[in-house]
Amino acid sequence: MSSPIVSIRDVRRDYALGAERVHALQGVTLDVERGDYVAIVGPSGCGKSTLLNLIGVIDHPTSGTVEIGGKRVDAMSDREATSFRLRNIGFVFQRFYLMPILSALENVALPMAEAKVGRQERQERSAKLLAYVGLGNRERHRPSELSGGEQQRVAIARALANGPSLLLADEPTGELDARTGAEIISLFQRLNADGTTIVVVTHDEDLASAARRKVHMRDGKVVDA
Amino acid sequence: MRAALAQASLIRHRSRTLLAVLGVAVAAAMLLDMVMLATGMRESFRELLLSRGFELRLAPRGTLPFDTDATMPGVGAITAILRTNPDIREISPVMGGSIHVRVGNRDVSGSVLGIDPAVQGDYQLLSGRDPTTADAIVVNDYLLGRLGARAGDTISVATGYDPQTRTYSGQRRLVITGRVKFIYGATEQSSSAMRRETLESMSDVSKRDRASLFMVKVRKGADAERVRDWIDAQLPNVTAISIATAIAQVDARLSYFRQLSLILGAVSLFVGFLLVTTLVTVSVNERAGEIAVMRAIGVSKAHVIQQIVIEGVAISLAGAVLGLGLGLVTARYLNAILSAFPGLPMAIDFFLFQPRAAWSALGLLIASGIGAGVYPAWRAASLPIAESLRREAIA
Amino acid sequence: MLLFALASSLLLQVTSPAAQSRARELRTIAIDEAFAAQAHLKVGDTVTVSSRPGATRTADGSESGGDLLYSEAVIIGAIVRRGADPSEVARGDLLVRMHLDQLQRVSGYGDRVDRFAIATAPSTPVSEIIDRINHVAFGFKAYPSREIAVETSRTFQVVSRFHRAIGVITIVASSVFLLCIMVLKVEERRRDIAALRLMGISRSSVVRSIVIESALVAVLGCVLGVALGWAASLLVNWHYQALYRTPLEFSIVTPPIVAFAVALSLILGIGAGLLASLRLVRTPPLQLFGR
Numbered sequence: 062m063s064s065p066i067v068s069i070r071d072v073r074r075d076y077a078l079g080a081e082r083v084h085a086l087q088g089v090t091l092d093v094e095r096g097d098y099v100a101i102v103g104p105s106g107c108g109k110s111t112l113l114n115l116i117g118v119i120d121h122p123t124s125g126t127v128e129i130g131g132k133r134v135d136a137m138s139d140r141e142a143t144s145f146r147l148r149n150i151g152f153v154f155q156r157f158y159l160m161p162i163l164s165a166l167e168n169v170a171l172p173m174a175e176a177k178v179g180r181q182e183r184q185e186r187s188a189k190l191l192a193y194v195g196l197g198n199r200e201r202h203r204p205s206e207l208s209g210g211e212q213q214r215v216a217i218a219r220a221l222a223n224g225p226s227l228l229l230a231d232e233p234t235g236e237l238d239a240r241t242g243a244e245i246i247s248l249f250q251r252l253n254a255d256g257t258t259i260v261v262v263t264h265d266e267d268l269a270s271a272a273r274r275k276v277h278m279r280d281g282k283v284v285d286a
Numbered sequence: 287m288r289a290a291l292a293q294a295s296l297i298r299h300r301s302r303t304l305l306a307v308l309g310v311a312v313a314a315a316m317l318l319d320m321v322m323l324a325t326g327m328r329e330s331f332r333e334l335l336l337s338r339g340f341e342l343r344l345a346p347r348g349t350l351p352f353d354t355d356a357t358m359p360g361v362g363a364i365t366a367i368l369r370t371n372p373d374i375r376e377i378s379p380v381m382g383g384s385i386h387v388r389v390g391n392r393d394v395s396g397s398v399l400g401i402d403p404a405v406q407g408d409y410q411l412l413s414g415r416d417p418t419t420a421d422a423i424v425v426n427d428y429l430l431g432r433l434g435a436r437a438g439d440t441i442s443v444a445t446g447y448d449p450q451t452r453t454y455s456g457q458r459r460l461v462i463t464g465r466v467k468f469i470y471g472a473t474e475q476s477s478s479a480m481r482r483e484t485l486e487s488m489s490d491v492s493k494r495d496r497a498s499l500f501m502v503k504v505r506k507g508a509d510a511e512r513v514r515d516w517i518d519a520q521l522p523n524v525t526a527i528s529i530a531t532a533i534a535q536v537d538a539r540l541s542y543f544r545q546l547s548l549i550l551g552a553v554s555l556f557v558g559f560l561l562v563t564t565l566v567t568v569s570v571n572e573r574a575g576e577i578a579v580m581r582a583i584g585v586s587k588a589h590v591i592q593q594i595v596i597e598g599v600a601i602s603l604a605g606a607v608l609g610l611g612l613g614l615v616t617a618r619y620l621n622a623i624l625s626a627f628p629g630l631p632m633a634i635d636f637f638l639f640q641p642r643a644a645w646s647a648l649g650l651l652i653a654s655g656i657g658a659g660v661y662p663a664w665r666a667a668s669l670p671i672a673e674s675l676r677r678e679a680i681a
Numbered sequence: 682m683l684l685f686a687l688a689s690s691l692l693l694q695v696t697s698p699a700a701q702s703r704a705r706e707l708r709t710i711a712i713d714e715a716f717a718a719q720a721h722l723k724v725g726d727t728v729t730v731s732s733r734p735g736a737t738r739t740a741d742g743s744e745s746g747g748d749l750l751y752s753e754a755v756i757i758g759a760i761v762r763r764g765a766d767p768s769e770v771a772r773g774d775l776l777v778r779m780h781l782d783q784l785q786r787v788s789g790y791g792d793r794v795d796r797f798a799i800a801t802a803p804s805t806p807v808s809e810i811i812d813r814i815n816h817v818a819f820g821f822k823a824y825p826s827r828e829i830a831v832e833t834s835r836t837f838q839v840v841s842r843f844h845r846a847i848g849v850i851t852i853v854a855s856s857v858f859l860l861c862i863m864v865l866k867v868e869e870r871r872r873d874i875a876a877l878r879l880m881g882i883s884r885s886s887v888v889r890s891i892v893i894e895s896a897l898v899a900v901l902g903c904v905l906g907v908a909l910g911w912a913a914s915l916l917v918n919w920h921y922q923a924l925y926r927t928p929l930e931f932s933i934v935t936p937p938i939v940a941f942a943v944a945l946s947l948i949l950g951i952g953a954g955l956l957a958s959l960r961l962v963r964t965p966p967l968q969l970f971g972r
Contacts, residue, residue: 110676111672114671114672114675117582119581119582119671119672119675120670120671120672139587140586140587143581143584143585143586143587144584144586146582146583146584147583147584147585147586148584150584152582152583154579154582154675156678158575158576158579160291160576161298162291162294162295162297162298163290163291163294167287167290170287171287171580171583171585172583172584172585174287175583175584175585175586175589176584219583220583223584299868302864302865302868305860305861305864305865306861306865308857308861309857309858309860309861309862312853312854312857312858313854313858315854316850316851316854451820452820541924542921546847550847550851554854557854557855557858560858560862561858561861561862564861564862564865564866565861565865568865568866568868568869571869572869572871572872616850619846620843620846620847620850623839623842623843623846624839624843626839626842627836627839628835628836628839
């Protein structure tokens with residue numbers, strides 16, 4: 062049995078909200094195996110987004126350890142964390158967060174440019190990724206010219222730009238209607254079938270059901286995995 | 287990609303970008319003008335002094351050329367002493383005075399220089415010939431106009447006016463042999479020149495064998511300062527002024543303008559800096575979410591800062607180019623005002639465009655553009671990613 | 682004029698102690714502060730005044746060369762402050778005041794002067810006196826002092842015009858800067874404005890609140906700016922008065938100037954806020970959010 066790709070041990074995350082102290086995570090332990098498709102579910106404010114942020118190394122735990130691909134990421138410096146994210150993690154957000162001033166192709170190419178991939182290769186790989194998510198004919202369109210579902214697909218293509226070992230998604234269908242959401246869900250399934258490890262945080266029952274494993278959270282704790 | 291992002295970002299808010307560019311252009315124009323003012327006087331004066339190749343000027347001790355009515359006695363003796371120095375190539379004695387010409391029932395007055403036409407360095411011949419004969423005189427266009435005369439005309443010239451007795455020491459009929467432009471002439475100045483011997487013959491005895499000024503050319507390769515020191519030692523009645531000294535003197539008199547240029551230049555630079563900072567800060571605050579996302583997908587802090595700084599620099603650059611044109615126009619206007627200084631040679635410019643000065647102004651502006659963008663960019667790129675995303679979600 | 686002409690060609694020599702025994706018979710002169718500073722002279726020093734350059738001092742302190750007919754030993758009786766004459770300010774001339782008869786003697790000028798300055802009885806009209814003088818004059822002409830002042834201040838007029846031009850340019854430049862920054866600052870609030878509009882707040886209410894805010898900022902800015910300007914004016918005067926050793930005031934802040942600056946700043950600041958907010962309320966709120 063190979064070691065889990067994500068290994069979280071007794072992680073806590075507190076932060077200040079005005080004068081109060083919020084305990085977003087209160088001792089979470091979790092493993093995600095390579096090739097797995099995990100959905101983290103729970104009511105609003107249970108800490109699932111916070112947990113995702115910690116896995117994605119865009120936040121640091123107050124205590125506890127986080128390992129991704131066997132590497133300790135919880136104590137990385139900003140520069141190391143950024144570089145790690147660039148090459149190992151793909152992030153998909155509820156709000157897509159595409160650069161409105163770039164075309165679909167350019168949006169996908171952005172992380173590649175950062176990773177110093179040559180222009181020719183960038184263009185080829187971006188085009189391939191867009192084709193993979195079903196948007197081969199929309200390369201030159203700006204986000205404002207794309208529907209919500211199309212924008213999210215571009216965002217997913219962008220997340221896959223540097224061939225990450227881990228794909229994280231925070232409410233990816235949150236802004237989409239049922240039909241479009243379904244398209245995204247099937248895309249995730251295809252990705253997982255092709256070998257991508259996926260962790261999603263979601264309210265969407267359909268999306269959660271499509272995952273192989275469900276992790277329930279409540280009040281900053283995992284109640285069943 | 288970063289440049290493309292910066293460009294796209296600036297175009298996105300066109301009117302805002304344009305406004306900032308305009309503001310920077312105005313600051314750039316003022317900065318350029320102040321840089322031109324700081325160096326203009328000195329440079330154009332130096333060019334003027336060197337225009338005829340005379341490196342040294344001799345005036346009565348303690349005075350500047352034509353600053354006072356004082357004169358140096360013994361032209362012949364002084365010239366003889368000067369000739370003993372092998373480094374001295376040419377000596378041009380000049381005597382200043384004033385003339386009066388009767389035109390109908392009008393009295394036209396003007397200044398006159400008694401010169402040696404072979405070695406003179408005071409005027410440029412426009413047409414006709416030098417006053418090589420005893421009855422020849424050359425005049426500038428302004429005087430010619432006032433006299434209502436033409437080259438070739440004969441005029442009755444008087445000099446050495448005594449206001450007490452209302453008489454002249456000498457009067458002669460002279461032929462206008464040429465039209466000239468006096469290099470050190472001020473605007474609206476009636477000026478003429480004749481042979482020094484002619485002027486002497488018309489002047490009072492007390493004025494004979496005297497000179498107001500000597501202009502001296504040194505041999506090529508000789509050290510003008512050393513010759514100056516030698517002259518100072520040999521001729522105690524005389525002050526020798528090198529170009530460097532003359533410029534220093536003028537600098538001291540016009541130090542006010544240099545200081546003004548420094549203050550206004552600094553203020554312009556500061557305001558330009560403030561503008562770019564404000565624009566970058568506003569732009570960056572709006573894009574807090576975008577910046578957080580860039581960081582989330584793995585773009586390094588340095589690259590985020592670079593992209594934002596490029597925007598600041600682009601605005602500074604565009605503003606600088608626009609400001610160059612604006613600055614040149616304003617400088618001409620201001621120069622025209624200052625050129626009306628009484629007694630100021632027409633050839634002197636207060637605002638002189640020198641490419642070197644322009645480059646330094648441009649460089650300063652770009653540097654301030656970079657500096658202005660760096661801090662807000664750094665702050666924005668350093669915000670905690672998760673918090674920024676959360677705040678964006680709330681917004 | 683003769684005085685000024687001579688000032689730069691006068692030579693000063695501090696005499697040896699031996700010659701100071703003649704101090705009792707010597708007359709006094711006054712010099713200006715710049716002269717005193719440059720030549721390290723103080724009241725009571727004995728100097729030689731000469732109108733012909735070339736006089737040199739030999740090893741034993743006695744004078745030779747030059748023309749002793751045209752030199753006299755004098756004592757520094759006073760150090761004076763120059764009047765506030767703008768045309769003199771940067772010339773760097775050194776001023777000496779002597780008794781008229783002594784200057785006439787030393788300069789070899791004889792019984793001549795450059796001009797007479799005449800003060801008239803308050804009741805007599807000046808023009809009448811001028812006419813009377815010119816009628817009987819031979820070899821000179823009378824002018825009212827004001828005319829002379831205007832003539833000799835042409836230099837000052839040029840500088841004055843220059844200042845005015847720079848002033849206009851600075852005002853235009855400042856106006857552009859002010860507009861830029863105010864517009865940018867209001868633009869910064871586009872999301873807030875969008876949120877308010879989405880909530881149902883009317884356009885006019887939004888514009889009004891922004892204009893009030895801009896007005897407050899403008900007023901505060903004015904107060905700060907006037908204080909800063911006044912302090913800068915003090916600094917400028919202090920610096921240049923010390924530099925040129927003159928009581929001339931280089932910068933004066935007067936109530937009309939303050940009123941003008943405040944009025945212009947308020948108009949521009951509030952105007953900019955108004956313009957920017959009008960632009961923003963006309964844009965559909967969702968567009969303001971960037972969606």
